[in-house]
Amino acid sequence: MKFRLPLAGWILLAMGLGVLIGYTIFLSAPDKASATEIAGHISIVSDVFLRLIKMLIGPLVFSTLVVGIAHMGDAGAVGRVFGKAMLWFMTASLLSLAVGLIMANVLQPGQHLALPLPPVDATTSLQTSAFTLKGFVTHLVPRSFAEALANNEILQIVVFSMFLGVALAALGEKAQGLIRLTDELAQAMLLITGYVMKLAPLAVMAAMASTVAINGLSILATFAVFMRDFYLGLGVLWVLLVLAGTLFLGRRVFSLLHLIKEAFLLAFATASSESAYPKLLAALDHFGVKRKISSFVMPMGYSFNLDGSMMYCTFAVLFIAQAYGIEMSIGTQILMLLTLMLTSKGLAGVPRASLVVIAATLVQFDIPEAGLLLILGIDTFLDMGRSATNAVGNSIATAVVAKWEGELTTEPQTQAEIADEGAPAAKSMAS
Known part of the structure; x- marks a missing residue:
């Protein structure tokens, strides 16, 4: 039998080769401007790939969600699934924010930082805006479905698709x-x-090569303590998410993790949760989640269940406060956590949303916004972990909601369906 390297293997191989190519460019380029120019040409491939993914996301979410809701049968079923999904999302968000807060207090990554601090009046050029209930609610409803598709406003596409599916x-x-x-x-x-x-x-x-070509690997050594602590925090969050999944899915949660490994690596390597969406949808099909559930819960998760990003928000804010020697009482930290529960949902879908949310939070709690400059240089490396965590969190959430709804087939049933009809991703969603 001829051996074929799975996609996950190709992605790992590509990551290693990308780091090697990028570091070679970093060492051989005469200056950073030249390295940046070369990296810009290399990143064309990754940029085109991500644009292709973005091109697909809107129509894919719309078509799968409309058909899924149409087959649910009534608005009551839609409301029930929506309520269960939101219950999981809010709980997971609170858990993620709390993990970031606790880990930052325990590890103290901002203490004894051997780096010069940016002046407190330095600007980050990030556009921040205050969260308002009116702005959040009105943003949920698209002025035009075509505009929502054009701007890849996933939540607005979900709202329109829900109405059409129910109709x-x-x-x-x-x-x-x-x-x-x-x-x-x-x-x-x-x-x-x-x-x-x-x-x-x-x-x-291409993504790895262009990133390393500009920054080199020395930047990782400079921020080694912060990155180590952050990824340790993500590890704790992964364990908690898997344990939560085990409570409802049993040992099958490990089968799910095996199925999403390609999506996990893709999200990690490209630092984009969106790039993993199609792969996650296919993996959930193979896990036994009915498409009418996954096509509904997954898009919602991309707006309300960004577990890795949530954890990063509290961790980064406390890191910057510690770096500037600002003491935050437990009461203030809890208030910050509750504030982030709201503002993070209001800014869902904003480019580099985590940084925007953090910047707004720093201003609100009188912490120098300039502290963001400390982590901007390594944000891509941090975003890799955040994006991969978001993929894990959303896949577990979708599987759990399917289990609650009785729309998760057993392993033998799933394997029989795959054997009889081929990959579920390629069959009709009429079931």
């Missing part, structure tokens, strides 16, 4: 033609996704 379910037989058409669109988008994913190893190699 199609209410129409019954009259809507079967449109449901079949939307189902066919979903199958086409999944097929295109398969084509795009063939570029994943090249995109990973």
Whole structure:
């Protein structure tokens, strides 16, 4: 039997090769400007890959979600799944923020920082805005579905798709033609996704090479303590998420982790949760999650369940406060945690959202915003861990909600379906 290296293996190989190429450029380039220029050319591959993924996300979310909701049958079922998903998301967000807060207090990463601190009046050029309930609620509803698609506003696409899915379910037989058409669109988008994913190893190699070419590896040594503590915190969060998954899924949670390994590595290497979305959807199919659940819960998770990003927010804010010698009482830290529970949801979908949320929080609690400059240089390396954690958190959340709804098939049933009908990603979602 001919050996074929799985995609996860190709991604790992591409990561190593990318680091080697990037470091070679970093050492051989005459100056940083030249290295940056070369890195810009190399990153074309990864940029194109991420743009292709973004091109697919909107239509994929729309088509799979509309068909999934249409097959739920009624608005009551939609509301029930929505409530269960939000219960898990809010609990997971609170847990993630608390882990970041506790780990920062225990490890004290900002103490004895052997780096010059940026002047307190230095600016970060990040656009921050205050969270308002009115702004958050009105942003949920798209002014135009076409605008939501064009801007990849996932939450707005979800809102429109929920209305359309419920309407199609209410129409019954009259809507079967449109449901079949939307189902066919979903199958086409999944097929295109398969084509795009063939570029994943090249995109990973380019992303790693361009990052290392600009920053080198010495920046990792400079921030070794902070990065070590942050990834240790992420490790604790991973363990807690898996334990939570085990409570509801039993030992099957480890099968889920095995299935999402390619999506995990892809999110890590590209520092983008979006790049992992199609792979996560396919992995959940193979795990036995009905598409009508995964196509609903996953897009919501991308707005409300960013566990890695949540943990980073409290960890980074306390790190900066410690670096400037600012004492924050337990009461103040709890207030900050509760504030982040709200503001992080209000800024979902904003580019580099974690940094924007952190900047706004620093200003609100009278901590120098300039402290962000301490971590901007390594943010890409931190974002890799955040994105991969978000992928893990959303996959576990979706599987648990499916279990609660009785829409998770057993392992023997899932294997039988795969054997009889091929990969679930390629079959009709009429079930």
